[in-house]
Amino acid sequence: MEKNFPCPIVSEKDLNYYESYLKKCGEAKVKAAPPAVSSAPCRITDILKKCVGKLVRVESLIGGRLESRVGTLLEVGADYLILKLYRGCSTMICELSSVKYVTVIHDNDINKTGLF
Incomplete structure (x- = not known):
C-alpha cells in the first residue's frame, strides 16, 4: 500500500520508508540542521x-x-x-x-x- 506524504513519522520503519520514498523521487536525504546559536540576550x-x-x-x-x-x-x-x-x-x-x-x-x- 502506497503512503501519501506528508504524514507523521512515528517509528524507525516510517523513517526508512520515507527515505526510500525520497530516493525514489530523486530528493536528497533529509538531515536536520543544528539550531543556530544566537549571541543575543535570551533571558x-x-x-x-x-x-x-x-x-x-x-x-x-x-x-x-x-x-x-x-x-x-x-x-x-x-x-x-x-x-x-x-x-x-x-x-x-x-x-x-x-x-x-x-x-x-x-x-x-x-x-x-x-x-x-
Whole structure:
C-alpha cells in the first residue's frame, strides 16, 4: 500500500520508508540542521541589565490583580529587580516571577510618556 506524504513519522520503519520514498523521487536525504546559536540576550535579566538607569514601568501580578509601578531601574539580579519609585522616596524590590510586563521609557521625561 502506497503512503501519501506528508504524514507523521512515528517509528524507525516510517523513517526508512520515507527515505526510500525520497530516493525514489530523486530528493536528497533529509538531515536536520543544528539550531543556530544566537549571541543575543535570551533571558529577561540580560535585557533588563542593559536598561539600568532608565525610567521603567513594571506591571506585576499581585493577588490576582495587575499592579503598575513607575520608577528608575536601579539593579537587576537573578530573580529580582530594584526600582526607585517615581514621585516618592522609596525603593521597591520586585520578584521577577511576578513581573508580567516591563515598559522601558527611553526619553526619561515622565511628562512626555503619558503614564499618569
